[in-house]
Amino acid sequence: MNLGAFIGLLLLFTPVKKDIPSSVYDFKIEAFKGAEIDLADFKGKKILIVNTPCTSLNDPQYAELEALSKKYSGKLVVIGVLSADYNIAPGTKPVDYHKMRYKVSFPLADKQEVAGKEISPLFQWLAEKKYNNFKENHVKWNFQKYLINEEGKLIAVFDPKVKPLSRQVTNAIEQ
Secondary structure (H helix, E strand, O other): OOOHHHHHHHHHOOOOOOOOOOOOOOEEEEEEEOOOOHHHHHHHHEEEEEEEEOOOOOHHHHHHHHHHHHHOOOOOEEEEEOOOOOOOOOOOOOOOHHHHHHHOOOEOOOOOOOOOOOOOHHHHHHHHHHHHOOOOOOOOOOOOOEOOOOOOOOOEEEOOOOOOHHHHHHHHHOO
């Protein structure tokens, strides 16, 4: 094998390096059935980013996220990021059940990979300490929550079982 062919094979099997912004405010993500969500628009507010399932038809955490969004309106922005990483058939498309069943009005981002080799840049920033300057905290399951303060710093991560209206979450928002 010549050197050119070897280099070509090496490039073929080398993972593509993603550009990861240094600030959460540098992220622009595609909205579900919409234009885009520019996180810079939320400077001065807390942001709760939650990986939400694409197809779960009965999850009360959507209702709690909506209630949390309304309770802290003006101080907090909840952003649901649709994900199909957990127990969802490949190629599954998101549906509007979250808006129909739970009357969700907070922003929803289109489907992203939140774990694994194809993790989106946003979730790589949220999950890796070298980007978020907080801690390593990879997504464990649907409804993992990441709280970002008014200055764009990740300040808390809540496991999927922690309910959005729990004292743990509301205390962190109120600080």
